[in-house]
Amino acid sequence: MPMQAQDIENLIRETFPSAKITITDLAGDGNHYSAEVIDESFKGKNRVQQQRAVYASLKGKMDGAHGDLHALALTTKAPD
Amino acid sequence: MTDAATQIKETVTTNDVVLFMKGTKSMPQCGFSSRVAGVLNYMEVEFADVNVLADDAMRQGIKDYSDWPTVPQLYVKGEFVGGCDIITEMMLSGELDTLLAENNVSYDKDAADKIREANG
Numbered sequence: 001m002p003m004q005a006q007d008i009e010n011l012i013r014e015t016f017p018s019a020k021i022t023i024t025d026l027a028g029d030g031n032h033y034s035a036e037v038i039d040e041s042f043k044g045k046n047r048v049q050q051q052r053a054v055y056a057s058l059k060g061k062m063d064g065a066h067g068d069l070h071a072l073a074l075t076t077k078a079p080d
Numbered sequence: 081m082t083d084a085a086t087q088i089k090e091t092v093t094t095n096d097v098v099l100f101m102k103g104t105k106s107m108p109q110c111g112f113s114s115r116v117a118g119v120l121n122y123m124e125v126e127f128a129d130v131n132v133l134a135d136d137a138m139r140q141g142i143k144d145y146s147d148w149p150t151v152p153q154l155y156v157k158g159e160f161v162g163g164c165d166i167i168t169e170m171m172l173s174g175e176l177d178t179l180l181a182e183n184n185v186s187y188d189k190d191a192a193d194k195i196r197e198a199n200g
Contacts (some may be wrong), residue, residue: 048148049167056148062149071112074165 003030003061003068012037015057026073034073042078050076084141092155096185097127100142101152105129112164113152119171122195124188125180157183172199 005023012021012035019039026032036053042050051074055062061069081088081089094099097120104107105117105127120127132139132151146160154161161167162166170176180187
């Protein structure tokens, strides 16, 4: 089932309340999104740790064939 | 450990570079897997490919092993490096070159520079 960009942002925001979050629907099909998440908590963490935390905030929505979200291109960083 | 986890651990410790992917390095079956395999092929990095589509236990097992929900997944010297987005970023920034060099994995520096020039 496709997801709305707002739903994705809401889920991420539950875990990262003060993050700067930008969601883009890449294909216009509600299935392929990119998300940029910029958050203070990423300071001192490598990309794998940062993105693992974002995936965790999506609570299983990415779980392959059973997930609502097929593809999410992630970019994460700490604020400059 | 599950059978899949044991198998994964053995694969990533006996091969310097391993890509868990959908399809094979000569015939990828997903755009994200294709991109990472394409970069490694072009940089002439010797790597083992594991087709998760060929084995359901592996398809779920690799996600549990790394606590990472997507495929492809790249491992260097037993360590999980990242998926498609991270590898792309590291490729373009030159961090992938550094990582390979630090782990004594041979690669074609000129080819890597060409990819960066083309995507600069």
